[in-house]
Amino acid sequence: xxxxxxxxxxxxxxxxxxxxxxxxxxxxxxxxxxxxxxxxxxxxxxxxxxxxxxxxxxxxxxxxxxxxxxxxxxxxxxxxxxxxxxxxxxxxxxxxxxxxxxxxxxxxxxxxxxxxxxxxxxxxxxxxxxxxxxxxxxxxxxxxxxxxxxxxxxxxxxxxxxxxxxxxxxxxxxxxxxxxxxxxxxxxxxxxxxxxxxxxxxxxxxxxxxxxxxxxxxxxxxxxxxxxxxxxxxxxxxxxxxxxxxxxxxxxxxxxxxxxxxxxxxxxxxxxxxxxxxxxxxxxxxxxxxxxxxxxxxxxxxxxxxxxxxxxxxxxxxxxxxxxxxxxxxxxxxxxxxxxxxxxxxxxxxxxxxxxxxxxxxxxxxxx
Numbered sequence: 001x002x003x004x005x006x007x008x009x010x011x012x013x014x015x016x017x018x019x020x021x022x023x024x025x026x027x028x029x030x031x032x033x034x035x036x037x038x039x040x041x042x043x044x045x046x047x048x049x050x051x052x053x054x055x056x057x058x059x060x061x062x063x064x065x066x067x068x069x070x071x072x073x074x075x076x077x078x079x080x081x082x083x084x085x086x087x088x089x090x091x092x093x094x095x096x097x098x099x100x101x102x103x104x105x106x107x108x109x110x111x112x113x114x115x116x117x118x119x120x121x122x123x124x125x126x127x128x129x130x131x132x133x134x135x136x137x138x139x140x141x142x143x144x145x146x147x148x149x150x151x152x153x154x155x156x157x158x159x160x161x162x163x164x165x166x167x168x169x170x171x172x173x174x175x176x177x178x179x180x181x182x183x184x185x186x187x188x189x190x191x192x193x194x195x196x197x198x199x200x201x202x203x204x205x206x207x208x209x210x211x212x213x214x215x216x217x218x219x220x221x222x223x224x225x226x227x228x229x230x231x232x233x234x235x236x237x238x239x240x241x242x243x244x245x246x247x248x249x250x251x252x253x254x255x256x257x258x259x260x261x262x263x264x265x266x267x268x269x270x271x272x273x274x275x276x277x278x279x280x281x282x283x284x285x286x287x288x289x290x291x292x293x294x295x296x297x298x299x300x301x302x303x304x305x306x307x308x309x310x311x312x313x314x315x316x317x318x319x320x321x322x323x324x325x326x327x328x329x330x331x332x333x334x335x336x337x338x339x340x341x342x343x344x345x346x347x348x349x350x351x352x353x354x355x356x357x358x359x360x361x362x363x364x365x366x367x368x
Contacts, residue, residue: 014087015040016038017091021094025095027100029069036066046082048081049078049080101178102130103130103174103175105126107126109189113193115197117161118274119275120157120159125157136175137173141170145165148193164195174186199281203224204223208285210287210288212292213290213291214257214321216256218253227272234250239268240266241264261291263287268282298316311337312347314344314345327360327363328359328361336349
């Protein structure tokens with residue numbers, strides 16, 4: 001016999017869990033939601049957890065949806081079971097809960113100092129970590145001093161402050177692009193805005209201490225008041241030069257060893273460290289460099305010598321400018337003795353007896 005009746009429907013296929021063994025990772029404090037999947041069998045399915053340690057803060061409903069807000073970091077593995085009317089399938093699945101990457105404001109505290117009524121050095125805040133790009137809040141707590149603004153689009157502080165403050169902490173906030181919940185971080189940055197400086201003035205009086213040729217001068221510090229330190233010293237353009245051998249440091253210290261006699265009045269200049277505007281002061285200060293006193297022979301008399309015995313004596317001198325040149329200008333030395341023209345030493349072996357009178361002269365490098 002031939003039957004035309006339809007074949008019976010096929011039986012259900014094998015029920016399996018098709019979700020990858022490694023579930024999507026989550027982040028602590030961030031809502032989590034993922035659905036498990038199965039194939040084969042006959043719906044409806046019922047899901048349960050039959051083994052392992054659950055991730056803190058997460059639960060699964062009977063439809064196979066894992067959800068919640070993780071409360072601890074770590075990796076957990078559980079055995080999940082799905083059942084239909086006639087079949088059961090099980091599978092171990094692992095889920096990792098991580099820390100949320102946090103942004104950090106890296107700009108150091110304190111911020112650059114400002115000065116009342118002077119342009120503030122434009123300062124751009126910086127952040128790192130988390131999930132770029134970043135969005136800065138335009139709200140600064142407490143507000144910046146009057147005249148200063150914070151551009152949230154460029155994260156830049158700029159302007160000209162009109163009020164002073166001392167080491168006041170201002171709180172800045174930045175938000176990253178982490179999904180689904182962007183992360184916010186704040187930081188206190190201290191700011192000092194100093195009062196406008198007093199007028200810059202050179203207070204050193206004229207004349208400056210005098211000096212002497214070939215003798216060390218100073219050091220003589222110049223002084224000024226007002227302005228914004230540190231101060232920078234030099235000679236005003238077009239000023240007469242300093243005496244030869246003297247130098248002026250940028251700190252305003254005059255020193256050296258003068259080499260020529262002169263009386264001169266240089267124009268000294270001092271500038272402060274402000275940029276807008278910078279203060280400058282000038283002042284003429286005279287300085288006299290004199291020659292030392294003439295050489296003075298201090299040897300009162302010479303000891304007697306003996307016939308045919310070696311004689312050695314050196315003449316002493318004070319003042320003048322070395323080196324000296326020695327000579328006998330009248331009379332004569334005993335026969336056998338000589339005068340060293342460079343050292344003033346009288347030496348030799350006398351070959352004649354008697355009393356000898358002579359006049360010696362010492363001449364320095366600048367005749368007196």
